[in-house]
Amino acid sequence: MEAAAIKTLRYLSVSEIQEHLNGVEYIIMAAPAPDNFKETPIHFTIFLNTSDNLPKDIQKAVFDKFLYEEGIKNPIEVMSQIMPVGFSEGVQETLMPMLLVKQEDMRSIPNAPMFVIDFLADSDNFSEAKDKSLTGWTYSYN
Incomplete structure (x- = not known):
């Protein structure tokens, strides 16, 4: 059985994103990793609600805290x-965060x-x- 794709009904505007993120501390997303990564079967994305470029020691402390609190082991390919x-609105209860990596997506979304x-x-x-x-995400509020 193949999992159905997550349908997007619409994308939030920049002002709607800012309003949506008000009070959000972070979002953690978990998705299946590509099949060839047997030892690391989950693709995690942690979205911190800041646009500050965090110093390396703060990044490490935050990352280590997530690993510990979420029982995450063997992290590889860390970016x-x-x-x-x-952010897209669909049929799920909460808005889905989307990491934009393609230039065309960055321009159009x-x-x-x-x-x-x-x-x-x-x-x-x-x-x-x-x-x-399955892919899922959880919001944490301050």
């Missing part, structure tokens, strides 16, 4: 930097800069992504 993030940590890893706390090949 952390400010990236454009769009309204977005806001956020500090993003993107990596592959393993965790028993994210069975939906690991065992059922």
